[in-house]
Amino acid sequence: MTWFEHNFWTMVLATASIVGSVIALIHLLLRHHDYRSAAFWTALVVFTPLIGPLLYLLLGINILRRSGRRYRSGINEPWRDPVPEQPLPISSTDSWAMQEHQQLARTLDRISRFSYTLGNHLEILHNGDEAMPRMLEAIRGARQSITLASYIFEATGIGADFVTELSLAVKRGVQVRVMVDDAGTRYSRPPVVEALTQAGVTARRFMPSRMLLRLITMNLRNHRKILVVDGHTAFTGGMNIREGNMVARKPPHPVHDLHFQVTGPCVAQIQRVFTEDWAFCTNETLDGPLWFPDLTATGSTSAIGIVDGPDEDMEVMPAAFFAALNAAREEVKIITPYFLPNAVLIAALRLCAVRGVEVIILTPAENNIPFVGWAARTLYPDLLSMGCRIFESAPPFDHSKLFLIDGVWSFLGSTNWDPRSLRLNFEFNLACHDPELCRRLAAEMDTKLAQSREITHEMLENAPVLHRLRNGFARLFIPAL
Missing domain, CATH: 1.20.5 (Single alpha-helices involved in coiled-coils or other helix-helix interfaces)
Known part of the structure; x- marks a missing residue:
């Protein structure tokens, strides 16, 4: 040269x-x-x-806000329905508590672009051992339509069973649409979208990173987990379709998780979220009774869908979490695999503890992304100093996500308490008002707490210096984690 x-x-x-x-x-x-x-x-x-x-x-x-408005504006979206004065059918002798619950309900109704639905039923499913057979059974029973979205969908193991049943559904004349996040297809070989297409199933990658311009959106992933069968029965939560969730089969890397079977009027909101994302991927509009049949009450849970993503739904979930923390009067219980909340949510958790609210946080002792676990431990001291209690669960890795307020409110879905989930990913949660559902979920958490260790100031201070230096270095990257 x-x-x-x-x-x-x-x-x-x-x-x-x-x-x-x-x-x-x-x-x-x-x-x-x-x-x-x-x-x-x-x-x-x-x-x-x-x-x-x-x-x-x-x-x-973030380049998706404008395009999100554009593609959703063409599908008659109910952007803001009037918020009723009393969104929840609450009758209580405690007028103050009733007023507080109605206020939070109105706040969530304004934050979300959906409205409260009454008469839903949710069933808790433990690990893939309970969730996957139930989902496959629903697919086998489908008569009209199936929509399925997942972040990770492996083509092997339990994933191969899904490919088979979805293909058989197509052969029965069922309309099937499957959407898998592009990054999530890379967790197994062969990629599941190719396997589904070869089996005759209409399947698409969400935001595939094929062209140079797609590199700009490589960090904006669809983390939602949705399965809707015949428009009547839905499954949602935080569980991916992968062999590691089948804990009873003793996979090399077992993962504990919770998932939920949902019936009732809120299924239409879950279906709506899928159809919006499908329109974004394919420009195909899914509408009419085939996808949105009339729905009747099946239980006593009031629920509202909360959609979050790096488009026009930017930071909706953090706002909903903040509103719930602000409304808490007795207890806050959180299970999350990744605990890196932003400064506003940390301040809200600290203020909960100052007000005398019992705050309990459960996160894994050994994270499947070690760097995240290291960074999370640097946030513990500020929370412990205000009276929050933090527990770490023993292996195997627990991917469950729960957020419970005052024994009546339950937030469940795909959202983690970290910057990626709260700001970058497309997420979906259900906010539910039902004392019985919350009681059952609190019992799930109590079982996990009994097998966990509580973190103390002394444990953090006595950690090896090299570990503390490592954790401090990881903390510098929290905004990008």
Whole structure:
């Protein structure tokens, strides 16, 4: 290489680095609203020229809000129904408690673009051992339509059973639509979308990263788990379709989890979420009685769907969580596999404890993403100092997600308490008002707590110095985790 060529390419790289840094900093100053995350990205852009702007382009910019508005505007979305004065059918001798519950219900009704539904029934399913056979049974019984969305869907093991049953449903004349997140298809070989297509099932990847421009959205994943059969029966929660969930089969890497079978009027909201995402992937509109039949009451649970994602639903879930924490008067119980809440939710948890609310948080002792577990432990001291109680569950890894308030409110679905879930991923939760359901879920948590260890200040202070340094280093990356 000649002297001229060497200097030419040096100048090109230097110019690209300067221009990229300036553009990234301008975008940060004008568009990035989370000051902590903005500070992290600013430091990365300034101190790692060229690499920093590239990482910000790939991981830090959200380009989906406008496109989300566009594709959903064409499917007659009920954006805001009037919020009734009394959204919940609550009758209580405690007028103060009744008023508090109605206020939270009205708040969630305003936060969500759905409205409260009455008369639902939810059944708790433990691990893949209970959930997967029940889901396969529902698919076998389908007569009109099946919609299925999953973050991870393996083509082998229990996933192969799903491929077979979905294919048989198509042969029976059932309309079947399957959507799998592109990143989630890479957890097994062969990719399940190819296996489904070969079996005659209409299947699509969500936001496939094939073209260069798709790299910009590589970090925005569809984390929702939805199965709706004949528009009447739904399954949702946090469970992926993979062999590791079949704990009784003793897989190499077992995963504990909870999933839910849902019937009643809120199934239409779950179906709605799938059809919106399907329209985004394929431009096909799923509507009419085939997908949305008339639904009647099947139980006593009041429920509302809460949709969150890096589009026009940006940060809806953190707002709902904050509203629930603010409304708590007696107890807050959280199970999450990844505990990295933002500063606002940490402050809300601390204030709950200050007000005398019992706050219990359960998270795995050995995380399947160790870096996340290391960073999470740096958040413990501030919470412990205010009276929050933190427990770590022993292996195998627990992927369950629950958020319980005052023995009556239950939040369940796909959302983790981490930046990726609360800001980057497409998520779906149900917020349920039902004392009996909450009692059963609290019993599930009590069982897990009995097999866990409580974390204390002394344990954290006596940890080896190298572990504390490692954890402190991991904390620097919380905005990107």
